[in-house]
Amino acid sequence: MSVSRRVFVKSGGLALFSLGLDPLFLGRAAYAATRLTAYPFNRPILVCLFQRGAVDGLNMIVPHGDPLYYRERPRIAVPAKEVIDLDGQFGLHPALAPLKPLWDARALAAIHAVGSPDATRSHFDAQDYMETGTPGVKATPDGWLNRYCRHDREHADTPFRAVAFGPQLPRILAGSAPALAIDDLQAFGLRVPQEAARDRLTHAFEELYEGSATGLLATSSQEGFEAVQMLKRVNPTRYAPANGAEYPRGRLGRSLLQIAQLIKADVGVQIAFADVGGWDTHVNQGASEGQLAARLGELGQGLAAFARDLGERMRDVVVLTMSEFGRTVRENGNSGTDHGHATAMLVMGGPVNGGRVLGRWPGLDPANRFEGRDVAITTDFRDLFGEVLARHLGAADLSTVFPGHSVDPTKFPGAIRA
Amino acid sequence: MGEPTAGAKRLSGWVAAYVVATLTLYPLSPLASQALAARDSALHVLNRLAYGPRPGEVERIARMGVLRWIEQQLAPERIPNPVLARREREFKLLDYDAPDLARRYAAAVAERVRRQQASTADDTMPPRRGPVAEFRRLAGQLQQLAVTRAALSERQLQEVMADFWTNHFNVFSGKGADRFLTPSYVEETVRPHALGRFEDLLIATAKSPAMLFYLDNAQSVAPGSTPPILARGGRRRMPAGLEQRLPKGINENYARELLELHTLGVDGGYVQQDVIEVARILTGWGIARPRDGAGFEYRDWAHDQGDKLVLGVRFHGGGMEEGIRLLKLLAGHHATMHHISRKLCARFVSDEPPDGCVDDAVDAWHRSRGDIREILRAIFRSRDFWAPPALRSKVKTPLEFIVSAVRAVGADPDTTPRLAQVVARLGQPLYLQSAPTGYPETQEDWVNSGALLARMNVAVGLAGGRLPGVTVDLDRVVPVTSDYAQLVDAVSEVILGGTMSGRTRDVIGRQLSAVSDPRQARALAIGLAVGGPEFQRQ
Structure with missing residues (x-):
């Protein structure tokens, strides 16, 4: 840590604020001072997957026991005989077949009728709310995963503590706790063929940023240089997935593979995030086959490969999927679905109370729908996310993570084994 | 602001610019000390109204007068642009009109279907010849054309605004037919209006096939309406399954983004019912078949003939004129003026722009009835634009970073898509943002540790002459010298306008x-300066 950071911490936030320094930078500087020098292994890990574009929960976890489902979706319903039945009432879309063994092993649960209490049908707003964890409040500056990191500083010891895969840091991890955005593990760091020259150049840039950068540029660069140092030991170019795991081609598969790789490298990952797009199926979304099926196929294959690759280590890992809202119960005029309200989410991993569809099912009866058209919400997404933070990661106080929401364990959907 | 006073003209060089800046930028301010030195103000406008200075440009603009340069940039049609015009002729893409592209796209789709059916062992390898390969090359050209124009055009403000509006009215060229509709969207829909009237731009985007396809309005029809082919009894001739896929009702997607993103803004005071009513008004706005040119087509049979109520304004059931009236209403709505003025100020002034410049822009919008030049002029005249907190306050987007680096060292981009691919690797693949929001503008969205490392790599590559897609002749900008103090001076001048x-x-x-080795020293110094923290700001 540079001298200047220590000075900032000592002199206290308020005095610095009055000097016009970037408050985000201050938060990060204060935070960095608490880093430990070593970290324990085998600690719980959370992997979040954001399905951007609003996944059609009704065709992902199909309510095949409900005749209304078939009545409302004459062209895009998944035929009952093709659904992979889970409990007589719900079933997996056939493209999610690779997940069935995980379900049978009770390492996979689904939560239906989950979502945001805010009524917006804007992707932009709804994603924002799900990432800030404050539905209806646009001014929230940081994401809930970042606030969790700040709240639980015990693990604040490695630049890989919170990692997002992609060129930009997503809103969910934005904030004053350090978080790393990695587009490609193999290309992370300065690309100079000769190692001595690379180290020299890295050091030169490090000095430059220490000297002249302010605010976000300074803190982000420091996090980057620390990460480069650690990755040197990992050698990410040589990685073969274990147990014959085969990741699907494409960005999602690559992200999941690299998350598995980082977890196994023991660099201290506690939170990993990746997103996967293509769920905004307004037109010709298909039924058992087609557009949505292709996306679900990639998701199912990716998650199954991830679980297989991690093997025993899945004992400490929970994967949580999320999406900003669900889609209309009734298919639209284009054999697609429009923006709706509640959706379904998946929870996978050793600590999961699996083999069950969780959450209270409100049914598809128009009288019970949200605004007469969409699946109503019976689980506030913050109660699901809160449960995962509390019971899996051991978060003690969720009031700062989800401000304005009183987290009540009796409302937890029961996704994690107590 | 106008011409410098007669007295000022007699003064020489940048003294004149300084005086003019002092007198005219702060007409209400007694604090002349707030005014910037001419070189600093030249650097500021080159960073904001342009993609950064080329060698010698700070000096040149400081001499001619910053205000005069701004006025020139606001009238791009009068700026000669021979270098870019020559380069544009090498882009085959610009020789094709929309029907040409539609034909090429159809051929590519047909080839892909053939290949899928043949399904040979090597079908994972993309073909290097034939329609698919040609179409991919054209898509790469579209991106590279944007980067080339940003780097080479003398009409810099026009390029900045073309980027602003294509991003504001974002379409995703990776979505189906938008692969072939995006080039004409850029050339014919957005660019001609980039400095025109907002209302014309809004109507042009609403009628553009690229937008109609991207946000599904072409699929939105009045419930119960019957396409002529079915009305004529064509049902029997229709392939099985096709009838089922015909649109059967309204689609709210475009209507929602029109209100939320393109005009009023998310807090603009509309409700879900307004979205539905807007979608009903715009039923029938569609796209002609590819063999008919794939242009805009209004289909009366698909139009909802009922009355509608939007934001308390009644629209009697009619035809296409309902939509035009709606778009004019939205274009002149106060919430729209405020939403877009703020967004322009976030681009030109600071990520969280002060109310003052936003109010100035809104006033100009009122006065000029949405003339984009007047709105911009008001922003560039506002006190907030020149105030110390705004200077160097913005972090460059990947596009701004790459293009400003290329311009700083006087590098020449080629016509391959390689430089555009570098922009993509830094997180901003052009015309490929799938969310209708377009790319974000604020530093929180672009600054993170991974992205900074990637920028350092680009900087080192550029300085070493290894950045793909550009040729660099460093001898023209920073001569080789073994006097390293002199070298650092030269690098500070070229890369940072002398402000290192x-x-x-x-x-x-x-x-x-x-x-x-003095050559290695030069490459190292330039690499560190371009990859360092000061060059990330503008």
């Missing part, structure tokens, strides 16, 4: 002391 901080000079100086 003492600490940066020290760090670079120390690094150079270990390098004996």
